[in-house]
Amino acid sequence: MSTHEFIGKSVKRVEDKRFITGYGNYVDDIVLPRQTYASFVRSPYGHAKI
């Protein structure tokens, strides 16, 4: 019996199952009650007065 369970071996990632089956749950997949959204509008002018 080897004491080195992981050394020298290819180890499967535990998180892959949900990614390959479509249950990754990314930020955009989350819906919470009273959820709000933010969007950033950047100025096209450098060093301009607001």
Added chain:
Amino acid sequence: MKIQVKVNGVNYTNEVEPRLLLVHYLRDVLRLTGTHIGCDTSSCGACTIHVNEKATKSCTMLAVQADGCEITTIEGLANNEELHPLQESFRECHGLQCGFCTPGMIMTAADLLQQNHDPSEEEIRYALEGNFCRCTGYHNIVKSVQYAAEKMHTAEPIKTEEAVV
């Protein structure tokens, strides 16, 4: 407008805005969030699904255009607990890192393998040209598709032999 679609084997009837994109219908109405929106301009392929068995970018299509169609998303690709060979191979060959592009990659590759059981590396790369991955550099994705093709290929003759006997 009223639409009727079959998604992953389940029939749905919904009232939708004529401007609603199919990807938003799947994600927001049916809450099938495995289909991702990467670019919203049909460039990245993260939203790829099957419409009547054909790989289609669902952000390029209106929900009303899918009326009467049969749709398969990444959530419906596995046969209950049994993963599709492509799902297995992506895991086996480390074909994903962050996993965002993976549903689209797998759906496009599944369509390819339906049409071409033994694609060359060049044919795989050509088929996946509409799918972007920003993590892997594509090498392991191509390997995953080759691995799945091989597995599906070797699985088939056994079935036919059984059928003959």
